[in-house]
Amino acid sequence: MTVPPIVALVGPTAAGKTALSLDLAERLGGEIVNTDAMQIYRGMDIGTAKLPPAERRGIPHHLLDLLDVTEPATVAEFQGWARAKIAELRARGATPVLVGGSALYTRAIVDRFDFPGTDQEVRARLEAELAEVGSAVLHRRLAELDPVSAERIEVENGRRVVRALEVIEITGMPFSARLPEQVYADPRTVQVGISIDRDLLESRIAQRVDEMFEAGFVDEVRRLLDVGLADGRTAGRAIGYQQVMAHLAGELTLDEARERTVIATRRFARRQLAWWRNDPRITWVRHDDPDRVEHALAAIGVVE
Known part of the structure; x- marks a missing residue:
């Protein structure tokens, strides 16, 4: 078949x-x-x-x-x-x-x-900050660190903003650098x-x-x-x-x-x-x- x-x-x-x-x-x-x-x-x-x-x-x-x-x-x-x-x-x-x-x-x-790992301590700290100051503040920080990701992630999407900042902090690389390659997993x-x-x-x-x-x-x-x-x-x-x-x-x-x-x-x-x-x-x-x-x-x- x-x-x-x-x-x-x-x-x-x-x-x-x-x-x-x-x-x-x-x-x-x-x-x-x-x-x-x-x-x-x-x-x-x-x-x-x-x-x-x-x-x-x-x-x-x-x-x-x-x-x-x-x-x-x-x-x-x-x-x-x-x-x-x-x-x-x-x-x-x-x-x-x-x-x-x-x-x-x-x-x-x-x-x-392949998804980068997570760090529960970093994630918890960023989520606490999100609850305290709101997603717009964290999104502005993301825009400074990784403009490509900030353009693609909605300001209101605090969960994805937190994830992007977490990846940046634990890998030292822009979140956008970890986005999918333009290579099909199945040709x-x-x-x-x-x-x-x-x-x-x-x-x-x-x-x-x-x-x-x-x-x-x-x-x-x-x-x-x-x-x-x-x-x-x-x-x-x-x-x-x-x-x-x-x-x-x-x-x-x-x-x-x-x-x-x-x-x-x-x-x-x-x-x-x-x-x-x-x-x-x-x-x-x-x-x-x-x-x-x-x-x-x-x-x-x-x-x-």
């Missing part, structure tokens, strides 16, 4: 990755492997744009709804879960189609990437990217956020707060969820929470693109190209 390729679909939030992933999985006899850091959490559905089961076209989806919102998750753990699932799918002849908004997670899965890997004009992307992001709020996003966050979302070291920092929690705490109006979610999502999309723009291995297809599926299949090596 020929071992199927690994197909990784990349591109910014709201560009249309989900629809293309379903099209490719159908044509390839594949199954979807989630690479979104927040879709692994049960109950985080509206705010992560998690595809409802009824809209999955009967295609199996993996690495969704694995954890409660109180449970932390790391890129290293996710790498292990994803690589094990990919190996399982390929062993039975199914093509894994990776899709999700977390660029680091995708790169950690498909590229050669039978293909990346397909969806390109979209920036103005249209920003408009689609605003529309998506409006639809989230209209679909009951605030109620979703309220339910998750009842089961510990605010204490979740990973889930509690998700874009949109932070802003709605601030609204429910009386710190923001609903309109302010919505607008800040749009701004944060646009900023996140720009960081996503920064990960991919310098990767020559990606074959880009236009989001509105009627032949985008055929172009993607050609890049994968499938000619019909």
Whole structure:
């Protein structure tokens, strides 16, 4: 039996990755492997744009709804879960189609990437400092020590800021120097990217956020707060969820929470693109190209 390729679909939030992933999985006899850091959490559905089961076209989806919102998750753990699932799918002849908004997670899965160790004492000290002064202060320090990492890590993502500072302290090297090499762990890997004009992307992001709020996003966050979302070291920092929690705490109006979610999502999309723009291995297809599926299949090596 020929071992199927690994197909990784990349591109910014709201560009249309989900629809293309379903099209490719159908044509390839594949199954979807989630690479979104927040879709692994049960109950985080509206705010992560998690595809409802009824809209999955009967295609199996993996690495969704694995954890409660109180449970932390790391890129290293996710790498292990994803690589094990990919190996399982390929062993039975199914093509894994990776899709999700977390660029680091995708790169950690498909590229050669060994995680540096951790130092509990250093980590504890930095986490205590994070709780005392906030992520913005630590992010400014990171920008001085490692501008490349600071550009790629959101100011609000205190957990990743702490991790970057920890690695810098214990290795004496920039965190960015430890990021994945542009060398596939398995040479039978293909990346397909969806390109979209920036103005249209920003408009689609605003529309998506409006639809989230209209679909009951605030109620979703309220339910998750009842089961510990605010204490979740990973889930509690998700874009949109932070802003709605601030609204429910009386710190923001609903309109302010919505607008800040749009701004944060646009900023996140720009960081996503920064990960991919310098990767020559990606074959880009236009989001509105009627032949985008055929172009993607050609890049994968499938000619019909």
